[in-house]
Amino acid sequence: MAKAVETQNLEMAKSARRVPQEEWYLPGHRTCQGCGPALTYKLVSKATGGDSIFLGPTGCMYVANTSYLCSPWAYPWMHTQITNAGAVASGIEAAYQVLIRKGKYKGKLPNIVCMAGDGGSIDIGLQAMSGMMYRGHDALFIMYDNESYANTGIQTSPATPYGANTTFTPPGKAIPEGKVLFPKDACQLVIGGHPAVHYVATASLAYPVDLINKVRKALNYKGPTFVHIHSPCPKGWLFDAKKTVEVAKLAIETGMWVNYEWENGEYTYQHTPKEYKPVAGYMKGQQRFAHLTDAHIAKMQAFIDAKLKAPGIPVALPVQGPRES
Amino acid sequence: MAKEMFLAGCSSAAYGAMLSRVEVISSYPIRPYTGIMMELSKLVANGELDAEFVHGEGEHAQVSIAYGASAAGARAYTGSSGVGVTYAMECYSPAAGGRLPCQMAIADRALDPPGDFGSEHTDVMSARDQGWIMGWAADPQEVLDNTIMYFKIGEDARVLLPQFCCQDGYFVSHIPGKVSIPDQKAVDEYLPPFNNPHPLDPTKPVSHGPQIFPDQGPAIDLQRAQAFIDTPKVIEEAVADFNKQFGRNYDPFLEEYMTDDAEFVFFLQGGHARTARFAVNHLREKGVKAGMVRLRFMRPFPTEAVAESLSKFKAVGTIETSTSYGGAMKGGNLIHEVRSALYDVPNPPPVTSFMAGLGGEVVSLEEFYSMAKVLTQAAKDGKVDQYVYWVNFDKV
Amino acid sequence: MSKKYCEKFNIPKHLQVPLGAVLPANKKENKGMITGNWRTVRPVIDHEACTLCLNCFLFCPDATWHLDEKEEKMVWNADYCKGCLICENECPVDCISAVNELEFKGGVVRLEKPF
Incomplete structure (x- = not known):
């Protein structure tokens, strides 16, 4: 059967100075001012370099990037449906395996990278993503998480936090908190059920060198890898465009986001504060949470407190489902 | 030297794919096409392919994998049946629009x-308007031959379109x-x-499938339509x-059987021809x-060949083997195509349609x-009295 | 789109789409989407105060800040900066300030005609 072809051996960037000045995700795209996912895209592209093939399932990072028959990518890029990034990546990887084996492609296996939003990763795109992870294709799946279907006008997704006001979860008399559900845990979905996966990480655009190194580490692994990247969205979360990085940092400081790596069953944590700040500070900076009462914020704090007991590792969380009373 | 084997349509398709x-x-398993993949998996496991x-x-993933592989420059093959075919519906237009000539049995x-x-x-x-070449084989030999021919046609630089290489379930696939x-x-x-003119290759980077100006929409549709005109x-x-x-x-387009002096013909696709x-x-x-006239390509529909052939007869009956609920002719699809093809022929023959071969039913001699x-x-x-006859139910 | 179709159907240049809508990739920037005209304020850097920490370079979503390694100073790309001011916000020594775009002569990239 198929012999594995040579994969990447990318060097870690030790400091900001070692981050390449060269761009692969080029200036000239229609993303919003201060767009978190665009920043994520830029950093991921610096990590991969040009020997890469990127797949863009439908979402902000497709629609706002390719408008009007032009594109901002210096490496090969292909649109996929929001449903099938993982499957198209599987097909490309399988094709390269056989083309290299038969001597029809002379280089080594390119970095095959899916840049999927939260919907394209763990909602409508979950099946294809899981298929790619299960089958062990040598490709990287990146979930740039802006916590909503932002491209279509900020609708709730499984990554949208409890209490967020989205255009599908508007707060009202009957449903005062807006979004009533707690989010899916993307990394645990991948870690929990895919024996071919050896590396999963979370990253934040507020820590670019760490983000770049995690992407490179993921690419250096043979087989499928998953990196979940927190990418604040000024338009959807309703904060000032200049605060994208500040909001992302605050998420780390309050425990709303935890940076960790999972390598062959071992967890390591990065950027853990000595003491977590209350989540209220994070929530109050974003208009999407403006309607919440103290009781709602306390519910969120309880959820985060439980999660932080063992970040990344599943623990029983005090979450009430919508059908429980 | 060619060798002779006794094969059902599924195995025959698999051999066609291997030879290609x-x-x-x-x-992905679904009856009845599954046999194709069972055969192919053996050929791969044995190292024959x-x-x-x-x-x-x-x-949905099958078609996505196939067109992804095609985009990377590989010859890709997949297949399905029934609800599996409709489940993948989203993926047909991207494959055709991206001009990625994978084949689906x-x-x-x-x-x-x-x-x-x-x-x-x-x-x-249901997928005939998505921009794929499609046609039916009538027996296992034609299945094998079509599999090879469709790759040749679809991958031609003048065409670059994916192909549905069809055979009737059971009647062809399992006999x-x-x-x-x-x-x-x-x-x-x-x-x-296969030589993909625009592969996803880091040494010559391209962007596949960007958003366009709405005004560019007709131009890109015209391109796909023109490919079908050239096909x-x-x-x-x-x-x-x-x-x-x-x-x-x-x-290329039609099998005619006993048509030289025929007064009327049955017009159909696929295995019921036997x-x-x-x-x-x-x-x-x-x-x-x-007499009988059998259509070999539904897309591109051979308008001229059909008009020339059918205008020779005094009456034509299409045997539908598919449904178009609420359509212009109240029954199936084939009659729409046939009547359109005959519209400009002087004194065209009357054309009616027969709803037969639905739900797996055998179209019997009695019928x-x-x-x-x-x-x-x-x-x-x-002239005809009805657009459509439900065979066995409508009084004749 | 192939030449043959364009000639046959008399398709004007701005509507010509390449085969399968597959575009050759850009190398340095995407001139098809100039965004400098979105800006109402402009980040202005004080090179004297700048410590070359590279935060502006790292955090710009539009890749408009780069280090000129020869001159040892930051350079900014006016054609694409949308004026989000993340750079100003993340500068640890406050050497980037926001200046109203109207202060600059011909600063804003204006559209030739309104929408």
Whole structure:
């Protein structure tokens, strides 16, 4: 059967100075001012370099990037449906395996990278993503998480936090908190059920060198890898465009986001504060949470407190489902 | 040297794919097409075929894997049946619009309900407007031959379109027949390696499928439409070359059976042609001048060939084997195409349609005789009384 | 789109789409989407105060800040900066300030005609 072809051996960037000045995700795209996912895209592209093939399932990072028959990518890029990034990546990887084996492609296996939003990763795109992870294709799946279907006008997704006001979860008399559900845990979905996966990480655009190194580490692994990247969205979360990085940092400081790596069953944590700040500070900076009462914020704090007991590792969380009373 | 084997349509398709040297295969089980993948998986496991065999997690993934592989420059092969074909519907237009000539084998199956395994063409006929080449084989030999020919046609630089290579479930896919398996060397001479003009290759980067200006929409649609206008010529060449290389005798678009002096013809696609030939023989014995015309390509629809052929007769009856609920002719799809093709012919023959071969039902000789009764009358009157006859139910 | 179709159907240049809508990739920037005209304020750097920490380079979503390694100073790309001011916000020594775009002569890239 198929012999594995040579994969990447990318060097870690030790400091900001070692981050390449060269761009692969080029200036000239229609993303919003201060767009978190665009920043994520830029950093991921610096990590991969040009020997890469990127797949863009439908979402902000497709629609706002390719408008009007032009594109901002210096490496090969292909649109996929929001449903099938993982499957198209599987097909490309399988094709390269056989083309290299038969001597029809002379280089080594390119970095095959899916840049999927939260919907394209763990909602409508979950099946294809899981298929790619299960089958062990040598490709990287990146979930740039802006916590909503932002491209279509900020609708709730499984990554949208409890209490967020989205255009599908508007707060009202009957449903005062807006979004009533707690989010899916993307990394645990991948870690929990895919024996071919050896590396999963979370990253934040507020820590670019760490983000770049995690992407490179993921690419250096043979087989499928998953990196979940927190990418604040000024338009959807309703904060000032200049605060994208500040909001992302605050998420780390309050425990709303935890940076960790999972390598062959071992967890390591990065950027853990000595003491977590209350989540209220994070929530109050974003208009999407403006309607919440103290009781709602306390519910969120309880959820985060439980999660932080063992970040990344599943623990029983005090979450009430919508059908429980 | 070609060798002869006794194969059902599924195995025959698998041999066709192997001889075409497919490089990426994506599978998902659904009856009846599953047999193709079972055969191919054996060929890969035994090392007879060097290909990546990817177990898709559904038909949607199968087609996605296939067009992804095609985008990377590999010859890709997949397949499905029934609701599997419709589940993948989202992926057909991206493959055709991206001009990625992967091939999908179809062994038809009725959609649910009725919830049975039988053949009916509605599954893939629902996808006929997505920009894929499509047509039916009538027996296992033609399945193998079409598999190879479709790659040749679809990958031609003038075409670059994906293909539905169809056969009726069970009637063709599961009934064995004699199949002449060509020599690999002869196939290699006929079918050159796939050369994607715009692969996803880091050494010559491209962007596939960006958003466009709305005004550019018609121009891009025109491009796909134009490819279909250019395709018939490529089909003619590919079929002629195939006949020459392998000693076959295919007409590119239509099989005509006992049509020289026929008063009326049955017009159909696929495996029911085999029963139709028997029915025509028996009707001839009774002095009824029946004939049969079988369509080999639904897309591109061979308008001129159909008009030229059918205008010779006094009446035409389409045997639908698919449904178009609420359509102009209140029954199936084939009649729409046939009537349109005949519209500009002076004094066209009357055309009616027969709803038969649905839900896996066998179109029996008795049913052909009842259709013949309708068509004999139509040929005599020079008109039809109904657009559609539900065979066995409508009084004739 | 192939030349043959364009000639046959008389398709004007701005509507010509390449085969399968597959575009050759850009190398340095995407001139098809100039965004400098979105800006109402402009980040202005004080090179004297700048410590070359590279925060502006790292955090710009539009890749408009780069280090000129020869001159040892930051350079800014006016054609694409949308004026989000993440750079100003993340500068640890406050050497980037926001200046109203109207202060600059011909600063804003104006559209030739309104929408």
